[in-house]
Amino acid sequence: MSGLTLLYTLFAYVAIAVFLVGFLARIWKYATTPSPLKIPLTPAPVNSVGVVYRMVQEVGFFKSLFYSNRVIWIGGYLMHIALLITIVKHLRFFFKTTPTALAWITSFEIYVGFIFFGALAFLFLMRLVIDRTYYLSLMQDYVLLILLMLIAATGILTKYYVRTDIIKVKQFVMGLVQFRPEAIPGDPIFIIHFTLVLLLLIYFPFSKLMHSGGIFFSPTRNQVDDAREVRHVTPWAVKG
């Protein structure tokens, strides 16, 4: 095993471990922190089926953002959809023979990569152009956008400009999954792409990216509006 392979095998395991443990620890915290009072943002669903529907609208379509700010919605929604497709597409590296559905995505992935990059660039630009978001933006907001743009750019490069041998990538990934390390493709663009993704995974649980899991625990969105019908009691908030 080459030094590079050893290094990246370890790096990958560490990054995935940090991501999984960190993410689950945050989610555990959100899940176990009590909500002493009923605070759904009304009008709210009056039963749990309605809450699921509300969540689907928020997570699937960014409904509140849609009604709030159409410009940010377009940028944000395109970015997230492109990201989702890109993640699904990458699942092919985890299968010996690529499933048909994943192969189908490949037929239009050329657009997806560019849309992802374009949407990120648009969001970056919006941060700078609107005085209110420029005021709010922190270093990490820019760092994350740049990191994602670099990941997108190197991804596009490996695919269309300096083609990486995806068979080798697949062998490497399958090796990681099955705990019998294979050689990492030495292609520098791929190495950069892979490094950035691992860095993103490590940063994820400590960042605002926790909105991905956190939204499901937002009491204003996930609570049923039934305060008069059902008495809501949590451990620390006991009877007076």
Next chain:
Amino acid sequence: MAEEITTTEEKTVDKDIAALLTSPPKRAPEPTPELTGKIVKPKIVQGAAAHYKPHVAKPEIQEKLGFPGTLVENWQEAAVAKMRELLGKYKSLQVYMDICVRCGSCTDKCHYFLSTRDPKNMPAGRAELFRQVYRKYFTTEGKIFGKLAGAVGFDLSLLAEWYSYFHQCSQCRRCSLYCPYGIDTAEISMAAREIMDSIGLGQKYTNEIIGKVHELGNNLGMNEAALRNAIEFVEEEIEEDTGIPVKLPINEEDAEVLLVTPSADFFATPHLESLVGYAKVFHQAGINWTLSTTAAEAGNFGMFIGSYYHMQKVASRIKQAIEELRPKRLVVGECGHAWRIAYAFWNTLIGPFDMLNQKYPRPQHICEFTLDLINRGALKIDKSANDEFVVTFHDSCNVARATRMGDKPGGQFDIPRELIKAVTNKYVDMEYDTIRERTFCCGGGGGLLTDELIDVRVKGAMPRMQALHNVMETHGVNFMALICAICKAQFTKIMPKYGIPMEVAGGIHQLVGRAIVLGAKE
């Protein structure tokens, strides 16, 4: 030499503390925003609202509530410890600290930002004051990168900003509506105020009132004799007006309905007119009802300071009144934040209401109650009594975004409107973006209804005033119906500054009271 430096430092700190604890100097009133009929997204002006702050509560007010009398010596440590406690007690706070992505969706939604243009009055800008401290002491990112990552040590200047800007939030939740994750700045400002109270930095207006409720049972601080006098006066007025003796029973045992209403209804104008309306409804429907001197206050300012303890203690008077008087139903008068606490929190705080009639909502809003009577034909209504009015309705923020009326989501918008339409002939809604769940706060909620914040209140009302001005111009609206004691007090005070007569503001039950035909039953 070293000693000298310490002394100078100490002196500066003392001076900063003194500045923090003193009231803002009296200034000439700031100009009222112009009525153009438009609500525009302003360019930000940093620090534009930094000079507003409410009076700090004196030690005797603080100590009565169990808070330190004045800023404790180790306040920073104590504040961080309190923050840790609250992060463990409130899912909302913990989740909302982490998940804001600063997308900007909320930035043009707060009435205080739209009018003051101060970016720290943007919801995410306000929350940032809290998050800076959170990052510093509770996040890996903040501990490693510090200021670069937006983590700021809790110092006196930041505390001064907390005191100023967390008292420029009326906890109206409009930001939460538009946030893709539902982040509720009300939860954050409540936590901030709870932390400030715990280190001895309280707001005079709110904390004084909480003390009065604990002592005397109502926000106005009136004793039983004064309350009885006021009620007698109302009875005389009604009889003089209509020739019919309408009674407002007090402390009647075993009545059908116990009415809990904001104490302002007993004294203030136009609140009193709604009280007359409720009395006429009960009288004409022939429903045996009572007020209670124990529960002579629906309002509960414990919520404004985020104190579960005080909110529960204030609410416990309602439970006590139910136990004393054994009513079958519990009805709540016109008050926004009171309805939030009654509707959403009472069951948790003082429930379950097993002793009440299970056929009716527990508690029930007076609008639900009256509309139900009208729909069942229990009241004779003469709409033409209100023909001089073209009416619009201001959705109170707490009612709109934190409660419900009736069985269906959105009943809190439809029931008051149906009730208005049942007692008037001319009704017009204000602009789409300013009604129902999108409503703007009156500008005086959340503990801001105090004189020294008048400039903030006038400005905060701007979006509502623009929308009202529009319908006044286009539809001849001359009455804005309200269901909140704070809205009523706020609007009657600030509307004249916009050149709108204070008589334009009034309660829904003021209209109901005028339209009810007293006397012979059908």
